[in-house]
Amino acid sequence: MSKKTVLVTGGAGYIGSHTIIELLNHGGYEVISADNFFTSSPKSYDQVEMITGKKFKHYKLDLCDILEFDKIFSDHDIAGVIHFAAFKAVGESVELPLKYYHNNIASLVNVLELCRKHKTSNVIFSSSCSVYGNIEKLPVDENTPLPKAESPYAYTKQIGEVMLQDFCKRYLDFSAISLRYFNPVGAHDSGKIGEWPNNKPNNLVPLITGTAIGKYPQLTVFGGDYPTRDGTNVRDYIHVSDIADAHVKALNFLFTGKNKTNYDVYNLGSGNGVSVLEAIAAFEKISGKKLNYKIGDRRAGDVVSVYSDSTKAESVLGWKCKHDIKSMMKTAWEWELYREKEKF
Numbered sequence: 340m341s342k343k344t345v346l347v348t349g350g351a352g353y354i355g356s357h358t359i360i361e362l363l364n365h366g367g368y369e370v371i372s373a374d375n376f377f378t379s380s381p382k383s384y385d386q387v388e389m390i391t392g393k394k395f396k397h398y399k400l401d402l403c404d405i406l407e408f409d410k411i412f413s414d415h416d417i418a419g420v421i422h423f424a425a426f427k428a429v430g431e432s433v434e435l436p437l438k439y440y441h442n443n444i445a446s447l448v449n450v451l452e453l454c455r456k457h458k459t460s461n462v463i464f465s466s467s468c469s470v471y472g473n474i475e476k477l478p479v480d481e482n483t484p485l486p487k488a489e490s491p492y493a494y495t496k497q498i499g500e501v502m503l504q505d506f507c508k509r510y511l512d513f514s515a516i517s518l519r520y521f522n523p524v525g526a527h528d529s530g531k532i533g534e535w536p537n538n539k540p541n542n543l544v545p546l547i548t549g550t551a552i553g554k555y556p557q558l559t560v561f562g563g564d565y566p567t568r569d570g571t572n573v574r575d576y577i578h579v580s581d582i583a584d585a586h587v588k589a590l591n592f593l594f595t596g597k598n599k600t601n602y603d604v605y606n607l608g609s610g611n612g613v614s615v616l617e618a619i620a621a622f623e624k625i626s627g628k629k630l631n632y633k634i635g636d637r638r639a640g641d642v643v644s645v646y647s648d649s650t651k652a653e654s655v656l657g658w659k660c661k662h663d664i665k666s667m668m669k670t671a672w673e674w675e676l677y678r679e680k681e682k683f
């Protein structure tokens with residue numbers, strides 16, 4: 340039987356590239372990627388092909404350009420879409436809200452329009468734990484009522500989930516899953532691909548490894564006076580390869596038709612809350628490097644503490660977290676060292 344073709348939008352990105360590796364190595368799918376390289380590099384594709392030994396088609400494309408985007412659906416029989424493409428920096432979204440609303444919402448509208456037009460009936464949507472905002476009762480599970488989002492980025496994810504819910508209510512022959520990632524960190528076990536931002540990253544772990552290797556003079560911990568065990572924000576860090584594995588399992592689940600509803604939502608977290616200072620300490624232990632950091636002002640849009648109850652993904656999708664914080668820091672550091680050696 341011929342392989343199903345899966346379109347990965349944002350496939351040159353951090354989670355997208357790691358998911359393509361899993362789709363090629365363990366999913367048995369043909370893969371097509373579409374990416375505009377605004378926040379990623381086509382060099383990621385070379386690394387994916389080196390790691391998997393497999394080639395795949397990819398297109399440079401802005402998903403907000405529906406005429407160009409339509410050509411991909413016309414040229415390929417796409418059985419499913421994994422939609423990663425979006426801007427994702429919480430702090431930046433507070434500074435540039437329209438950039439986030441336009442890009443993140445319009446691109447999802449186009450994905451759904453084209454799926455409808457070309458009878459592609461399965462979509463996995465890259466959502467985020469940021470939809471939970473500042474939640475009192477932790478850990479959060481999927482039934483937690485969603486509060487007002489703390490940032491425009493988080494709001495684009497809440498809106499995206501509602502769009503999918505409405506679309507699935509209207510078109511019963513269409514199925515979708517929203518995966519709410521907690522904090523994706525770390526790098527592929529091969530050490531040959533990881534988080535590869537085009538310019539200075541906004542998020543913690545690549546800033547830790549970049550500071551440790553000397554790219555940045557000092558890390559600022561955004562706030563040391565939060566109501567947490569050590570005064571710094573708590574997050575549920577999860578290895579990027581565990582996130583990637585969940586996408587393959589979610590897509591397989593939809594293709595088997597075992598889903599009892601045509602829209603559902605799953606948390607993807609480790610279930611462990613780790614503070615910023617604890618993340619730094621874990622890195623220092625793994626790398627043997629003392630990190631140069633200072634405690635600075637709070638960052639707008641940050642939630643105080645969030646971590647997951649991901650038992651639903653475990654019981655329904657058969658997914659389980661395999662990496663702990665040590666492995667996350669070890670692989671992130673190995674990737675940073677590889678980038679320095681390869682002058683990436």
Ligand code: WQD
Pocket residue numbers: 427428429466467468469520521522523541542543544546558559560561562572573574615638641
């Ligand atoms: C983590 C903690 C910062 C940088 C991320 C993604 C978002 C979404 C959710 C997937 C916070 C602190 C950071 C620094 C710091 N993921 N920090 N100094 O904001 O939780 O959101 O996960 O959808 O796309 O961005 O992650 O890594 O930016 O911050 O102290 O220089 O680290 O304040 O407490 P965040 P982050």
